[in-house]
Amino acid sequence: MSPFLRATLTIAAKDLRSEFRTKEAFNASLSFSVVILVLFSFAFDPTSEQMQAISGGLLWLVFSFASALSLNRSFARELQNDCLDALVSAPIPVAAIFLGKALANYFLLILVEITALAVFALFYDTHFAAQLWPILLVIALGTWGMTVIGTxxxxxxxxxxxREVMLPTLVYPMLVPALMAAMTLTTDLMNGIPLGGDNLLWLRVLTGFDFxxxxxxxxxxxxxxxx
Amino acid sequence: MRDRIMYVLATLSAALLTWNLYKIFMILPDEKNQGAIYRIVYMHVPSIFTGFTGFFVALAASALYLITKDLKYDAFAAAVTEVSLAFASIVLATGMIWGRIIWGIWWAWDARLTTMLVCWLIYFGYVMLRRAIDEPTQRARLSAVVSVFGCVDIMIVYKSIEWWRTQHPAPVLSVRDGGGMGPGMESPIYWNWLAFMCLASILVMVRMRQESISREIDSLRRMAHAY
Known part of the structure; x- marks a missing residue:
């Protein structure tokens, strides 16, 4: 294993270990996303046909709000006891620190999103079983975009x-192309339209954005x- | 010397604008399908050219700052971005007025409009970020990075006309695929662009002078505190 990769994985493991000992960010993100899902039911009729047409958009709104909570803390948690200075002065590339943190955030967000997806399906009677793998692919790509920009x-x-004000102000406009693509793709897939044709264009936008x-x-x- | 350049640019800009306004309102006929309102294109298109030229110049200045660490480039990048943001606002405003007359609505959530708005929000975030940081080198460094990230978004705006289905009028200028404007109707766009560029240069120079004066006041204040 190359030293860069080893450093990346060490940082990722450190972040995940400290997260799973407290479960702070995970619990906050998850309960926040459930709260938003409940609030959506007041904004419109959750049993109507219209629900299917906007399901992808709703899901990604939940994801992006929830992600802001945990991403905000990604570097801020290192401020205590000057941990950030110690990290930066460690003999590893800064890119490895970044990538390690991004991977830890990614793993955490995917966990929150899979749980939120299940809750979403329970509450809003959405049918995504037929297109489960394409949906998971879109979630994987969209979440990576959010993670990279957010971290x-x-x-x-x-x-x-x-910090708390500036982060969302800067992050959400940057995320628009990725969120647009992810929302359109997810809505189509939830309505049973398979990947292909116009959809592939959006998939390209999403992949290009990530890259x-x-x-x-x-x-x-x-x-x-x-x- | 700088004053003299400003006066020359101001005279040139005023003369060009007067001549163009005369030509646009007195000489050119109404457009076949749109009537009189099409004339707004002579403000809309040159503004977007000026704004985007500015954003690219700001990108170059930001990159130069990151390479040389000379704060002069940072002041230049900040001034150019602020002025370009003003021209981007003109683009949005004139576009909305045109849309109200032709489409019947102030705002269509079309891909190009949306991405232009997103672009505006990103650079607004840039200006806000600068306000939030007091330390000059940190401010210069971080805002240069945001400028680079924002510029990538502009490229997505430019590509969006090919990527996304759009109801925004196709490009009418002859530099792209023949174009759709009558003879003699196109040249005022370029002349107005030149006039706007002169105006933008004046504004940038004024803004940079403000910046250098505020730096001077800062250092005087620091000196006063030292005693």
Whole structure:
């Protein structure tokens, strides 16, 4: 195993270990997403036909709100006891720290999302079993996009006075192409339309977004964290 | 010297705009399908050209800052982004007025409009981020990274016309596939672009002067505190 990969996995394991000991971010994200799912039922008739047409959008709204909670803390949790300084001065590339944190966030978010998906299916009578694997693919790609942008901006805003305000202000506009693609794809798949035709275009947008921003983040993270 | 350049640019811009307004309102006929309202294109298109030119210049200045660490490039990038944001607002406003007359609604959630709005939000986030950071080098570093990330979004806006189905009018200029404007109708767009570019340059120069004065005041204040 290359030293870069080993450092990445060590950071990811560290983050996951400390998360699963407290389950802070996980519990917060999960209960928050369930609360939003309940609130949606007041915004419109949850039993109507219209529900099917907007199901993908709702699901991704839940995902993106829930993700903000855990991503916000990704770098902020290192502020205590100057852990961030210690991490940065460790003899490993900053990109490995970033990638490790991103992987830990990704794993955590996927867990929250799978649970939220099950709750969503229970409450709103959605039928996605027929297209389960394509939906999981879209969730995997969309979540990676959210994770990369979220982790980068979590590092970028970590020292700011108004961190909690600045992070969503910067992150959500950046995420629009990815969320648009993920929402359209998920809605189509939940309505039984398989991947193909127009859909593939959106899948390309989503994949391209992931690829471009992963590359950008890996290049710029050194400037963001160290300077 | 800088004053003199500003006066020359201002004269040029005023003369060009006067001549163009005369040509647009007095000489050019109404358009066959749209009537008089089509004339808004002479503000709309040059504004978007100016705005996007500015965003790309800001990207270059941000990159130069990251390479040289010279705060002069940061001040330039910030000034250009703010001015470009103003032109982006003109694009949105003129587009909405045109949409109200032709489509009957102020805002159509069309891909191009949406992405333009997203782009505006990203650069608004950039301006907000600058306000949130006091330390000049940190501010320069982080906002340069946001500028790079934002510029990638602009490329998605530009590609969106091919990627996404759209009800926004297809490009009418002859540089792309022949174009659809009558003879003599196209040239005022380019002349207005030149006039807007002169105007934008003046605004950038004024903004940079403000920036340098505020830096001077800052250092004076620091000196006063030192005593």
């Amino acid at each position: 980068t901006f979590s590092a970028l805003t970590v020292n700011l006075r108004m 471009i921003y992963t590359l950008l983040a890996m290049v710029f993270i050194d400037i963001v964290v160290v300077g």
